[in-house]
Amino acid sequence: MKDSPRLYVVGAGAMGCLFGGLLAEGGLDVMLVDPWQEHVDAINGNGLRIVGFGGDRDISVRAVTSPAGLPVADIVFVQCKSYCTAAAIESAAGAVGTDTVVISFQNGLGNEELLASVVGEDKVLGGLTAQGASMEAPGTVRNYSELPTWIGEMSGGVSERTTGLARLLSEHGLPTTASENIRLDMWKKLMANVGASAPSGIASLRIRQLMQVPHMRETVYAAISEAAEVARATGLDIDPIEAREVLDKVSGPGGTGDNKSSLCIDLLHGRPTEIDFINGAIVELGLCHGIPTPVNATLVSAVKALEFRNAELGCEA
DSSP states (O other): OOOOEEEEEESSSSSHHHHHHHHHTTTTTEEEEESSSSHHHHHHHOOOEEEETOOOOOOEEEESOOOOOOOEEEEEEEOSSSGGGHHHHTTTTEEEEEEEEEEEEOOOSSSSHHHHHEEEGGGGEEEEEEEOOOEETTTTTEEEOOOEEEETTTTTTTHHHHHHOOOOOHHTTOOEOOOSHHHHHHHHHHHHHHHHEEEEHHHHTHHHHHTTSSHHHHHHHHHHHHHHHHHTTTOOOOOHHHHHHHHHHHHTTTTTTTTTOHHHHHHHOOOSGGGGGGGHHHHHHHHHHHOOOOHHHHHHHHHHHHHHHHHHTTTTO
């Protein structure tokens, strides 16, 4: 990796802006890529504004609506919605060179495989974060805390590539650790999304509020237990109690519990959700391994009904 690597963030929504903004503030050469013209114009005109944790400030960073014609990047973060992954990486394929590293920081399962099908398995790393952010307005993102981020080789083990990248990101404002088993870590993070994302969206509650409702908390834990059983069937040893603790940490003091899930935000704005890559992935894997997943299936059905309602209304919920 060269001394001044070029980083593209494909999908400059809340988390893409947070990561790109922090790293640009730390001195990296960052380009944000997002199709939302008003958002891109605001960033280019006034800088990216980060508010909340760390103080309100404006960060100078470039943004474009398309990666077409951009020079080859050293690092590409993919942070778009999971249902846009295939189209996003195909549009950015020209910016992926022989030595480019592509890192998915996305919700759910299957994104890394979609990326690898376009750019090759050797270029793709897995990533996850405990950070949380939300869009306040075009060009403005709210940061909720400073929590850890991990990257890792999809085949497992710690490599010079991941340790070097983790060090680079940490030195430029995004505290990052190289994971020895990123698949296991991603599944642990998935547990929190499996438990909280759909219930937050269905109830339109912040995660901390959600966990204060006894009946909803039991539903959250039941969805996690089903997912942990499915994970074990795939060869990953995940303790559902440990998975609950991950969510409790996220929703507790110092976490991102004051945030609504991104799935909730999507429903509130009448957008499609990532339910197929989160609870839907658990249901599909459960079917493959003969494991019943009635709670996750019910959550999928409820979210699909809300998506249908939004489509019928043709406007925000």
